[in-house]
Amino acid sequence: MATRRPDTLARLYEAPLSDFIRERDAQVARLREAGRRDEALALKSVRKPGVPLWAVNHVARHHPESVSRFIDAVDRLRQAQLGRTGSTADHVKQERATLNELLDHARRALGDTGLRATDATLSRISATLLGAAADREARDDLRSGRLSEERAAPGFEVFSGERVTARPATRGNRRLELVKPAREQPAASAHRPESAPAKRRVGRQSEDGRVKRDAAPQPERAPVKRDIARAAGRREQAERRRLRELEREAARQERQADQATADAARLRERLVELDRRAGEARRAAERARQTARGIRPADR
Structure with a gap:
């Protein structure tokens, strides 16, 4: 299948969203007239983007410096959460600030x-920006403002290499925390002789400690990890289903719009043909009247 020329796509994506189909079809017609049928066919397959995707591409084309700062902030946050650079909190603030800057541009463009x-639209814009910035293969399309589909926001695992587990349940609540490597304990000092009563006290304390530890709730790490993984999987599946539904709805609306455009074109052609026939009928009627009166057209 022929590739679509960047300049053709750029002109198409520059069009207002309400003019997208009309501009696309006009470009397709020009390509066909120029004999570039493969390019015309490829361009005709470009679907009208939804509002969030259009806004992301619009912002990327008109504010490339802001997009570059945002992608850099995402990279720095990734490195910080992997423990390779600086304070994670500082990088989170930078990433949030650059993302909010892009969302402000999107609000104004809309x-x-x-x-x-709407909040839902801005949420999808935010998710697409984050998802594209975190995906190195999608970054070029984001920078050039030519993303072809919305993206899901990356999960925690994209940025962090640390394990996630749960604290023991407290009052029915289970909180998540990052597990840090245990620090090595300093070596025990030289043994000092202990008296028999002291040894008995130590023994009782050790036994009491074991009893308390046995009675205390233990973190169920493996089940919690499985629950987290399953929840993430269900969330991702739900997002993918929603995206497919949106794509199907967009395709349906696009087909309806294309059909309406084609119907309107056929109707215009029909009206032109009817006008032509009506003119011929009027002229024939006039000639008939003149003949009936015995007047030739040349005598008038």
């Missing part, structure tokens, strides 16, 4: 075109 920047 407002300028008469589109609503």
Whole structure:
């Protein structure tokens, strides 16, 4: 299948969202007239983006420096959470600041075109920005403003290499914490002689400690990890299902719009043909009237 030229796509993506299909079809017609049928066919397959995807691509094309700062901040946060650079908290603030900057640009772009920047729309814009920035294969499309589909926000595991486990349940709540490597304990000092009563006290304390430890709730690490993995899997599946539903709905609406455009074109052609026939009928009627009166057209 022929590839779509970047300049053709750039002109298409520059069009307002409401003009996307009309601009695409106009470009397809020009390509066909120029004999570039393969390119025309490839361009015709480009689907109209949803509002969040259009906003992301619009912001990327008009604010490339902001996008570059955001991608750099995502990279620095990844390195910090892997323990390779600086304070994680500082990098989180930088990543949030650059993301909010892009969301502000998106709000203004949507407002300028008469589109609503709802919370749901902004959430999908944020997820697409994060997902594309974290995916090295999607970054070029993000930078050039040519993402072809929305993205899911990356999970914690994308940035962090640490293990996740759970603290023992307290009052019915289970909190997650990062498990840090245990510090090595300093070597025991030289043994000092202990008296028999002291040894008995130590023995009782050790036994009491074992009893308390046995009675205390132990963290169920393996089940919790499985629960976390299953929850993440279910969340990802739900996001993918929702994305597929949105894509199907967008495709359905696009087909309806294409059908309406084709119907309108056929109707215009039909009206032109009817006007032509009506004109011929009027002229024929006039000639008939003149003949009936015995007047030739040349005598008039």
